[in-house]
Amino acid sequence: MSETTEPLVRFDSVQKSYDGEILVVKDFNLDVAKGEFVTMLGPSGSGKTTCLMMLAGFEPATHGEIYLEGVPINNVPPHKRGIGMVFQNYALFPHMTVAENLAFPLEVRGLGKSEISDKVNKALDMVRLGGFGDRRPAQLSGGQQQRVAVSRALVFEPSLVLMDEPLGALDKNLREEMQYEIKHIHENLQVTMVYVTHDQSEALTMSNRIAVFDDGIVQQLAPPSELYEKPMNAFVAGFIGENNRLYGEVKEINGDYCQVELEGGGGMVKALAVNIGGVGSRTTLSLRPERTTIGAAKESSTNSLEAKVEELIYLGDHIRSRVSLSGNDQFIVKVPNSHGHVHLKEGETTQIGWEADDCRALDA
Amino acid sequence: MADNTTAGEVVLAADGLPLKASLNRAMRKSRRRALFLVAPLFIFVLFSFLIPIFDMTMRSVDNWHVSTLMPETTKALEGWDGEAMPEEPVFAALILDLKAGAISREIGKVGTRLNYEKSGLRSMITSSARKSKKVTEGPYKPQVLKMHKRWKELETWKVIKRNTAPYTIGYYLNAVDMKYDNKTGDIVMQSEDRQIYTTLFIRTFAISLAITLICVVLAYPISYLLATLPVRYSNLLMIFVLLPFWTSLLVRTTAWIAMLQSQGVLNDLFVFVGLVDDADRLQLIHNLTGTIIAMTHILLPFMVLPLFSVMKTIPPSYMRAALSLGANPVVAFVRVYMPQTLSGIGAGSILVFILSIGYYITPALVGGTDGTLISNQIAYHMQSSLNWGLAGALGALLLFSVLALYLIYNKIVGIDNMRLG
Numbered sequence: 195m196s197e198t199t200e201p202l203v204r205f206d207s208v209q210k211s212y213d214g215e216i217l218v219v220k221d222f223n224l225d226v227a228k229g230e231f232v233t234m235l236g237p238s239g240s241g242k243t244t245c246l247m248m249l250a251g252f253e254p255a256t257h258g259e260i261y262l263e264g265v266p267i268n269n270v271p272p273h274k275r276g277i278g279m280v281f282q283n284y285a286l287f288p289h290m291t292v293a294e295n296l297a298f299p300l301e302v303r304g305l306g307k308s309e310i311s312d313k314v315n316k317a318l319d320m321v322r323l324g325g326f327g328d329r330r331p332a333q334l335s336g337g338q339q340q341r342v343a344v345s346r347a348l349v350f351e352p353s354l355v356l357m358d359e360p361l362g363a364l365d366k367n368l369r370e371e372m373q374y375e376i377k378h379i380h381e382n383l384q385v386t387m388v389y390v391t392h393d394q395s396e397a398l399t400m401s402n403r404i405a406v407f408d409d410g411i412v413q414q415l416a417p418p419s420e421l422y423e424k425p426m427n428a429f430v431a432g433f434i435g436e437n438n439r440l441y442g443e444v445k446e447i448n449g450d451y452c453q454v455e456l457e458g459g460g461g462m463v464k465a466l467a468v469n470i471g472g473v474g475s476r477t478t479l480s481l482r483p484e485r486t487t488i489g490a491a492k493e494s495s496t497n498s499l500e501a502k503v504e505e506l507i508y509l510g511d512h513i514r515s516r517v518s519l520s521g522n523d524q525f526i527v528k529v530p531n532s533h534g535h536v537h538l539k540e541g542e543t544t545q546i547g548w549e550a551d552d553c554r555a556l557d558a
Numbered sequence: 559m560a561d562n563t564t565a566g567e568v569v570l571a572a573d574g575l576p577l578k579a580s581l582n583r584a585m586r587k588s589r590r591r592a593l594f595l596v597a598p599l600f601i602f603v604l605f606s607f608l609i610p611i612f613d614m615t616m617r618s619v620d621n622w623h624v625s626t627l628m629p630e631t632t633k634a635l636e637g638w639d640g641e642a643m644p645e646e647p648v649f650a651a652l653i654l655d656l657k658a659g660a661i662s663r664e665i666g667k668v669g670t671r672l673n674y675e676k677s678g679l680r681s682m683i684t685s686s687a688r689k690s691k692k693v694t695e696g697p698y699k700p701q702v703l704k705m706h707k708r709w710k711e712l713e714t715w716k717v718i719k720r721n722t723a724p725y726t727i728g729y730y731l732n733a734v735d736m737k738y739d740n741k742t743g744d745i746v747m748q749s750e751d752r753q754i755y756t757t758l759f760i761r762t763f764a765i766s767l768a769i770t771l772i773c774v775v776l777a778y779p780i781s782y783l784l785a786t787l788p789v790r791y792s793n794l795l796m797i798f799v800l801l802p803f804w805t806s807l808l809v810r811t812t813a814w815i816a817m818l819q820s821q822g823v824l825n826d827l828f829v830f831v832g833l834v835d836d837a838d839r840l841q842l843i844h845n846l847t848g849t850i851i852a853m854t855h856i857l858l859p860f861m862v863l864p865l866f867s868v869m870k871t872i873p874p875s876y877m878r879a880a881l882s883l884g885a886n887p888v889v890a891f892v893r894v895y896m897p898q899t900l901s902g903i904g905a906g907s908i909l910v911f912i913l914s915i916g917y918y919i920t921p922a923l924v925g926g927t928d929g930t931l932i933s934n935q936i937a938y939h940m941q942s943s944l945n946w947g948l949a950g951a952l953g954a955l956l957l958f959s960v961l962a963l964y965l966i967y968n969k970i971v972g973i974d975n976m977r978l979g
């Protein structure tokens with residue numbers, strides 16, 4: 195963030211403990227710019243909901259300060275924060291109709307009757323639920339309820355909207371459809387969104403930036419492409435997308451690169467030194483399956499190792515090959531189903547090669 | 559999309575039989591199983607509840623006494639128009655009946671029955687039955703008229719004639735403070751000083767309503783606390799709430815006597831604090847106050863449990879959603895939380911109300927005179943006055959009003975929305 199534009203939301207060394215013994219959130223720092231779509235991504239129990247609840251005001255931060263438009267909000271009660279929120283189970287009021295649900299935030303703000311009905315109708319049209327105002331939430335399908343929840347969180351025009359796994363209860367097709375819908379709403383309304391999910395593809399599809407959570411700290415905060423292509427540690431590399439791991443010991447560091455002796459007896463390989471200790475420390479090499487070549491000549495790749503083909507799975511556009519390489523029998527290689535591609539047979543031995551730039555040496 | 563069944567067409571299953579019949583056959587087994595499972599309870603309820611209630615209700619209209627114990631008189635009075643004194647055949651029949659009744663010693667029951675309608679008739683019947691043994695031959699009319707002066711009154715005969723019918727609404731009239739005017743045969747109100755049951759019904763309903771309201775007010779916050787507290791605290795608190803359930807009703811009620819009497823714990827405390835003067839200690843028991851306090855305590859769990867079970871199912875996210883939408887906590891509570899607890903309030907209220915209109919032991923022990931309820935009168939007629947017909951009529955009225963309430967509740971709230979414990 196540049197110094198001139200104030201971030202809309204700022205978490206400043208926030209910590210949270212529920213029981214006074216375990217820190218659920220350890221040291222959370224995050225700046226969210228106006229209009230940005232930031233996703234908190236992490237495995238279950240990593241503290242995503244907790245961070246969102248602290249921002250919404252339902253849980254006090256144990257330590258640290260949260261700023262909204264530069265103002266500390268630790269002591270502002272939730273109803274005065276003006277933050278829209280979509281809950282995991284939608285939390286649509288069951289005793290009110292859809293229209294009454296949408297009117298609720300406007301009524302408590304003391305808007306006039308005609309203005310309310312205008313805004314409610316507009317909000318319903320936005321999520322393509324024009325004729326559904328008189329239904330009860332229980333009479334809607336899951337996807338429709340979800341859309342009502344989104345429009346209810348937006349109808350009072352908050353500058354910030356929080357969503358806690360809003361698509362978790364939907365099936366895969368509907369989830370993908372809703373991902374685009376929410377993304378479009380975000381683009382059209384220019385509203386800032388903080389989104390929580392544990393589905394990495396959802397995070398990659400929707401976000402400007404993703405904060406990967408684990409164990410109460412942000413492991414990496416970066417745009418989707420950077421997160422995928424340049425993971426900063428072994429957790430992120432393993433959490434986002436498919437990833438091959440090889441363990442080894444750092445033997446030599448030359449500027450940006452290092453030489454690593456593989457543990458499985460595969461010999462020396464050259465890797466990008468991203469996140470390693472000194473010479474002699476243990477490291478995890480991370481390698482995307484699609485960045486490896488198979489059966490190629492020794493000289494064309496920086497690194498080339500012998501591998502035994504264990505299993506072949508035909509997936510149409512590519513053939514997924516599980517090989518064993520340097521003692522790792524879960525090493526995945528993707529063979530594109532292109533014209534004249536290499537034909538492997540189970541049990542045969544072949545050469546697997548990769549470039550030093552595609553092989554990132556990370557923490558062990 | 560086209561409807562693939564037009565109206566009136568019978569849908570067929572794969573084997574060509576009507577789908578309805580196939581479904582019925584498939585369901586029959588599970589229905590038989592269900593029947594088998596409810597059978598023991600059904601039989602128990604039938605014998606311990608339904609049959610006794612039916613019997614009690616029958617007693618409230620049954621009028622067998624005159625027609626069975628004085629069959630001859632009943633037959634002889636059939637054609638009597640009630641305009642003038644009956645003639646000789648009626649008196650002859652009467653003597654026959656009195657003699658038979660005196661031998662079987664059953665005639666007193668007729669006296670008791672007739673006495674409900676007009677006092678003084680019991681002694682007339684019993685003394686005449688005694689005297690009838692000496693009567694050997696007619697004409698009977700002058701002899702009977704000499705036995706008791708009441709035989710000369712046309713009114714007496716009208717009462718007897720009216721009660722030759724095998725069924726009567728007399729007990730129900732009595733239960734709502736009405737009666738037959740014995741001279742004209744019209745239905746009129748009881749005289750002012752004998753009107754007790756309507757006041758008692760009204761008082762019973764008023765007290766029950768008051769208790770229900772107090773229970774809602776007391777139970778709502780405690781249930782909310784129970785539902786929102788972490789389980790380890792709420793379990794402990796729940797034990798305190800349920801404590802009244804686990805002690806005997808009699809122990810609880812006598813404990814209240816010890817607490818509330820004028821030399822009791824509460825009054826001592828008030829005097830000690832200086833709230834009331836030692837000379838005029840509060841009368842908290844053996845009156846309306848005592849009934850309300852003790853019954854509220856006893857019935858409170860019946861309000862807490864349904865409320866708690868409803869509140870337990872309301873996820874905290876609703877309140878949070880309301881807050882995040884900008885409602886302050888009070889508005890959020892009233893507009894979002896409370897409406898969702900209505901079914902619990904309804905269930906608890908109907909439970910407490912129904913239990914309290916039929917409550918007997920507590921008002922009997924701590925109610926004094928102005929704190930007794932209709933059930934105490936029913937018990938009195940069951941046990942002391944032995945007027946089972948009237949007891950049955952009072953009980954049936956109570957039962958019907960409960961059923962009516964239940965139906966109204968069902969109409970307004972819907973019984974399937976009701977959640978109990």
Ligand SMILES: Nc1ncnc2c1ncn2[C@@H]1O[C@H](COP(=O)(O)OP(=O)(O)OP(=O)(O)O)[C@@H](O)[C@H]1O
Binds near residue numbers: 213236239243244
């Ligand atoms: N109210 C609470 N009291 C005590 N501990 C809690 C509470 N809420 C959450 N926790 C604990 O805090 C940790 C983080 O919880 P949180 O709900 O933030 O996880 P999450 O990342 O949202 O997980 P999920 O993806 O499963 O929703 C968990 O270990 C959880 O057990």
Ligand SMILES: [Mg+2]
Binds near residue numbers: 242243244358
């Ligand atoms: Mg969560």
